[in-house]
Structure formats: C-alpha cells, structure tokens
Amino acid sequence: MSVDVRAAGAVLWRHAGDGIEVALVHRPRYDDWSLPKGKLDAGETLAAAAVREVREETGYHTVLGRHVAQTAYDVPARNGAKMLSKTVDYFSGEAVSGSFEANHEVDELRWLDPVAAERLLTNSADVGVLRGFCSLPATLTTVLLVRHAKAGKRDDWTGDDDLRPLSDAGLRQAEALRTLLPLFGPDDVFSAPRLRCVQTVRGVAEDLGVEIHHEELLSEEGYWPDPVHGINRLLAIAGAGGTPLICSQGGVIPDVVSALADRDGLALPAARGGVVPSKKGSLWVLSFRAGDTGPQLVGADYYPSPLPAPAPSRH
Secondary structure, three states, X not given: OOOOEEEEEEEEEEEEOOEEEEEEEEEOOOOEEEOOEEEOOOOOOHHXXXXXXXXXXXXXXXXXXXXXXXXXXXXXXXXXXXXXXXXXEEEEXXXXXXXXXXXXXXXXXXXXXXXXXXXXXXXXXXXXXXXXXXXXXXXXXXXXXXXXXXXXXXXXOOOOHHHOOOOHHXXXXXXXXXXXXXXXXXXXXXXXOOHHHHHHHHHHHHHHOOOEEEOHHHOHHHHOOOHHHHHHHHHHHHXXXXXXXXXXXXXXXXXXXXXXXXXXXXXXXXXXXXXXXXXOOOEEEEEEEEEOOEEEEEEEEEEOOOOOOOOOEOO
16 A cells, blocks of 8 residues: 555653653644654654654654554545645654644643553554553663675775775665664764774764774674674673664674574564565664563564655564
8 A cells, every 4th residue: 555644753751650641632623632743854753753743742852772563544635636645653752852833733731540541542543553562561672783884895895804995885774874863862982993893883973972882792603603702792882781782793692682582472573584684874772671581572663764765564
C-alpha cells in the first residue's frame, strides 16, 4: 500500500512519584484528546518530526526512546476528491524540559497516569499506542549501535585498512547522524578503533564534549576470536547506565544483535531470511530492561539510513 501522508509523534511521559504520567493534548479543531503528533516536513526524518511536533504542540523538549507503534488510516484529500493513506509512527519520549502554553493547535494539555489517560483518549488507535507503550517500563536503557558510514571500496585503498577514511558520501552520512543521534539523548561515545568508525561519531562526541572510548572487542578483528567476550563488553556498557552511542562494523553488529535477541527471546522483524541488516551509516536503537543477571534486550529498532527513511522495523 502506498503512503500519501507520513506523520510522527510520541507518548510523552515524565516521572511522577513512584510512577509516571503521560501527556494528552486537546485539539479544538477536532475537539478530541490525543497523543501529540504531526506531519513530516519535507526531508525530515520520523524521529526529527516526532521531537519537533511534540515541542510545537506541548512546549516540551523530549528525548526519544524505542519506537512504540505505527497506526494507519485514511484521510480525505483537501479537494475532497479522494482518500489519502496516512501513517503515524509513535516513539517513547521522555519530557526533559519545557512547559505548556496554549497555541493555535492545542488549547489544553493534561498530565495523567496511564489508566486515566486511556479513559480520556478519544480515538481507539491512540489507546492501542498507549497500551503498547505501557507493555514495557518507561525507564529502559537505550544503546545506540551504529555501523560506520561509507568509506569507499577496500580494494581501492592501498594503505593500512585501519586508516581507511570516510568517503565524501560517508562524511555526508556522518553529518546526518550528527543530527539524528542527539534526538535519542546519547551521553557517552564508544567506537571500534578504526578511523572510519571514529570519524562516523566524532561530530556527536564533539557536540557532547566527551572523548571517544576505543573498544577493540567491538571491532571485527577483536570480536571474532571470542564473540561472547565482545557481547559481554557491550552489555557492560549498557549496564553502566546512561545512553551510550557505540560505532562498530558490519561484521560485528548483525551477530551481536541476533545473539542478544536469541538469548532474550526477542523477535527481529527487521531480519529477512534470517539475516540481520546493518547497512553503512545505519542505526540500531537497542532497548534494555534491568534483569537479575544483567541487561535484557526487550526492543530493537532498525533505521537503515540517517537520511529520511521509512519507519523502523521493530519489535
């Protein structure tokens, strides 16, 4: 089915005592209570649209987490001649700053516990999104796992392969990642010690004012002699808290993601024919819940490009 209209939003949440509250907005144009959302601007990614629309409708800046759900429905065209297909992608979004002021789209915002919010929502599709959000804890640990951007063909590089730099296309991908990744709130940066990996996340590290930690165990040469050791290193990084950004290689990422998913019983719809995707410049948003034996993988969203792209394949 072709999609005529793309939109994005978030289940905006915040801590409240021992629990959480979610934000619902009232739109006078429709006289309904809904989750904040809106249409993508030209050239905008789903994640960027979600953050922007939440800010415009609620006044809050949000840090995104996992992709929660996608809804699809038909809407009338402006001329009324036909129906258009519209999809809305929703993320988990923690409110980190801001305050609400009535605007031309939204005249009221309410912070409610999830049960009360479900009762107030007007549309059943929004209820389904909220229930999907509530199926997991709001306070998950996010790990951003990136494959390095394009670096040209290995056969065309005559020097040390560890020093093979990003190509012009790769530099553009890295700049796009520099815009995309902060929407998920990274606070520390790790990388396989290959120039192309370090270059891919250098801009993010500079913007955060942090050093890039080199992780030999997450390079192809360091990982494959003992994959369990490499996976345990990634879990240790996840277990240390915060929102780490890790840049690795195409010979590592599919095995790490599939091994963790198999271990924790998580289906990976992004995998086709048993192959876990990991294109250059792509991003896996891995969501972990604290477990008795360490972090447990409960969500995995794949973004094939830092540039405008379809919704992530997810669980």
